[in-house]
Amino acid sequence: AGRTGYGRTGHIKPKCPYSCCWHLVVECCRDHRVHHRFSDIDADPHNITRGFFFAHMGWLMCRKHPDVIEQGKLVDMSDLAANPVISLQRKFYVPLVALIWAAFPIFNLSWPYDKTINPVECNIRHCGVHRLWCHRTYKAKPVLQYLLAFLYVLAFQDNIYKWSRDHRVHHKCADTDADPYSIKRGFFFAHIGWLLCRKHPSVIAQGHTIDMSDLDHDPLVQFERRYHVPLALVLWGAMPTLVPWYFWGESLSAAWFICVMYRYTYTLNSTWCINSAAHYWGDKPYDKHIEATECTIRHVMMGEGFHNYHHTYPWDYSMSEYGPIDAFNPATMFIDLFARLGWAYDMRRAPRDVVKQRMKRTGQPNVTAKTNRKVY
Ligand SMILES: [Zn+2]
Ligand SMILES: [Zn+2]
Ligand SMILES: [Zn+2]
Incomplete structure (x- = not known):
């Protein structure tokens, strides 16, 4: 708590209004916790009532519904905030992705x-x-x-x-x-x-x-x-x-x-x-x-x-x-x-x-x- 990127104790600020960071463990878990708490309503990140395509991949191609962002801020993420491995992945997300993508064909x-x-x-x-x-x-x-x-x-x-x-x-x-x-x-x-x-x-x-x-x-x-x-x-x-x-x-x-x-x-x-x-x-x-x-x-x-x-x-x-x-x-x-x-x-x-x-x-x-x- 108190470090960059962290909000009130136990909460991690969402990185952006899109879902593009979903390889981030915290972002993925946050979305999924919200999905379980608010299934099938506007606050569900991949709400099936908005159609098969939206639930399948459309949700990754557009801005999150305001309710999703709102509920995402309220969800308890303290366990992951305290986890050093998860924090490391969050901190070095972009260089890690770049490295793995580049290294994949090289090896x-x-x-x-x-x-x-x-x-x-x-x-x-x-x-x-x-x-x-x-x-x-x-x-x-x-x-x-x-x-x-x-x-x-x-x-x-x-x-x-x-x-x-x-x-x-x-x-x-x-x-x-x-x-x-x-x-x-x-x-x-x-x-x-x-x-x-x-x-x-x-x-x-x-x-x-x-x-x-x-x-x-x-x-x-x-x-x-x-x-x-x-x-x-x-x-x-x-x-x-x-x-x-x-x-x-x-x-x-x-x-x-x-x-x-x-x-x-x-x-x-x-x-x-x-x-x-x-x-x-x-x-x-x-x-x-x-x-x-x-x-x-x-x-x-x-x-x-x-x-x-x-x-x-x-x-x-x-x-x-x-x-x-x-x-x-x-x-x-x-x-x-x-x-x-x-x-x-x-x-x-x-x-x-x-x-x-x-x-x-x-x-x-x-x-x-x-x-x-x-x-x-
Ligand atoms: Zn689930
Ligand atoms: Zn031309
Ligand atoms: Zn042209």
């Missing part, structure tokens, strides 16, 4: 495979489906097209054709009902919710108006579209499971969970962040009238987080005012590398003076200056 044989395949796959996906096929920001020789299509399948997202059509609609109709992952419908919808429900009729209607003639007549894209699922089952699932198992004796289950499931979770969420976080957090130096931002957490997006710029100049191959070195943009680095090999050519770039004029006209003035100092 595993699958780690080298996962750590090489993961960044390559992310960058290739951005160079291929987004910058080449969807936006046509540069041209690629057949050898590069095959490489990009082959490695794209590792990610097991939508096929190239569908991905490109949805994304073209996203650019054409950004932040309206016709935007497949409109941020106007909330962070969760833009991140993953759009994949969990039917498309809005306007999305389908706009999808029909998009010019897809370039991809309609592209034999490689059509081949990938046709054999997407069987190809993915081999490249996304079987190969990453079997390679560590066969070549360096990893167990099948560890290879599956690290090299497929862990990698899939990571790459999907980093991609989804472009639709959610990069329309949510960050400055708008190029166009303040759109929702896309130069995202604060863009480093997880491998060069795709300069999203205010990207929505202003979708055809720019760097997807940023800057190149690969002066801003962290590994996907641009890959394209530059391919250009050196002669595989990529005709890269399109917005002229610097045009960009500067545009920033003056439509950008947020206070962040324009910041950008000039090369913060991005």
